[in-house]
Amino acid sequence: MRIKVAPSILSADFSCLDREIKKVESAGADMLHIDIMDGHFVPNITIGPVVVKYISKVTRLPLDVHLMIENPEKFIDAFVAAGSNMITLHIETISASAFKRQAGRLKKKNVSVGISLNPATPLAKIKSVLKYADFVLVMSVNPGFGGQKFIPSVLPKIKKLRLMFEGSISVDGGVNDLVAAELIHAGADILASGSYIFCAKNTKQAIERIRNAR
Numbered sequence: 001m002r003i004k005v006a007p008s009i010l011s012a013d014f015s016c017l018d019r020e021i022k023k024v025e026s027a028g029a030d031m032l033h034i035d036i037m038d039g040h041f042v043p044n045i046t047i048g049p050v051v052v053k054y055i056s057k058v059t060r061l062p063l064d065v066h067l068m069i070e071n072p073e074k075f076i077d078a079f080v081a082a083g084s085n086m087i088t089l090h091i092e093t094i095s096a097s098a099f100k101r102q103a104g105r106l107k108k109k110n111v112s113v114g115i116s117l118n119p120a121t122p123l124a125k126i127k128s129v130l131k132y133a134d135f136v137l138v139m140s141v142n143p144g145f146g147g148q149k150f151i152p153s154v155l156p157k158i159k160k161l162r163l164m165f166e167g168s169i170s171v172d173g174g175v176n177d178l179v180a181a182e183l184i185h186a187g188a189d190i191l192a193s194g195s196y197i198f199c200a201k202n203t204k205q206a207i208e209r210i211r212n213a214r
Contacts, residue, residue, distance in 0.1 A: 002189070003180075003184060003189055003190075003191065003211045003213075004030035004031065004168075004189060004190045004191070004211075005029055005030050005191055005193065005197075005211050006032065006064055006190055006191065007024040007029050007033065007193060007197045007198065008034075008192045008197075009032060009033070009034055009035075009055075009194075010035045011194030011195040011197070011199065021061075023203055024198070024207070025059050025060070025061050026204075027203040027204035027206075027207050028207050028208065029061060029207060030062075030190075031061050031062040031063070032055070032061050032063050032064065033172065033194075034052060034055065034064065034084075035068060035143075036048070036052075036065060036068060036069055036075075037068045037143075038068070038070060040069070040070045041068055041069050041070045041093055042068045048078075049078040049079050049082040052082040052084060053081075053082040053083055055083070056082065056084075062085040063083060063084050064084075064086040064114075064170075065084040065088065066116065066137065066172070067079070067087065067088060067090070069093065071093070072094055073094065076089075076102060080111055085111060086111065086112040087102075087106055087112070087114070088113075088114040088137050088170075089113070090116045091116065091117050091125050091126050091129070092118060096128045096129050099129045099133075100129065100132050107134075112134040113133060114133055114134060114137050114170065115129050115130070116136070116137035116139060116172075117137075117138065117139065118143060119139055119140065119141070119154055120142075123160060127164070130164065133167060134167055134168070135168035135169065136161060136167065136168075136169050137170040137171070137172055137192075138169065138171050138172075138188070139171075139172055139173055140171050140172065140174055140175070140179075140183075141173030141174050143173075150173060150174030150175065150179045151173070151174070152182075155183070162186065162187030169188045169189060169190065170188065170189075170190035170192060171183050171190070171191055171192065175192060175193040175196060175210065176210070177206075177209035177213050178213070180193075180209075180211075181213035184213060184214065191211075193210055
């Protein structure tokens with residue numbers, strides 16, 4: 001199982017975002033994780049489709065756009081038009097029937113679709129939509145802010161999910177090289193990491209430490 005590393009631009013220096021993106025791209029990142037926050041579903045506000053559009057112009061990396069927003073169906077098309085390659089929707093903000101419908105639409109546009117769940121949300125909540133998802137994003141912090149500490153109680157959840165789901169399992173929140181080893185053993189294969197990568201003195205080394213953690 002090849003481990004993919006997705007630097008989370010929430011921790012990047014937005015005053016020179018293009019250089020930050022090129023830095024992680026040249027250091028071996030597999031994709032970019034882009035957190036979209038609306039100040040309602042989570043207590044923070046980040047960016048919208050306009051910024052995603054310009055990010056897509058400065059990188060060849062796939063863009064995993066994580067919609068931590070209320071009423072995500074209203075904005076999916078705008079983010080796809082902006083250049084998103086992967087759209088992640090939260091089970092807390094979308095019904096199973098709506099997720100099924102959006103998954104069908106997105107796959108016709110060659111956009112991968114993922115379902116995400118917060119640390120306190122049980123796996124039972126996503127069980128009915130797993131067959132429509134290309135990947136599952138397990139939140140390992142309470143969403144809203146970068147730089148939080150990893151919540152260890154999500155590890156059993158990831159192990160259980162791996163027994164239920166054959167697609168990719170992504171994890172977002174507090175990921176560093178030590179945490180990465182536990183996540184990989186639990187069954188995760190896409191690791192989103194923000195401050196550990198963007199604050200590292202050696203970006204390439206930080207990415208490799210996550211990818212090769214065992």
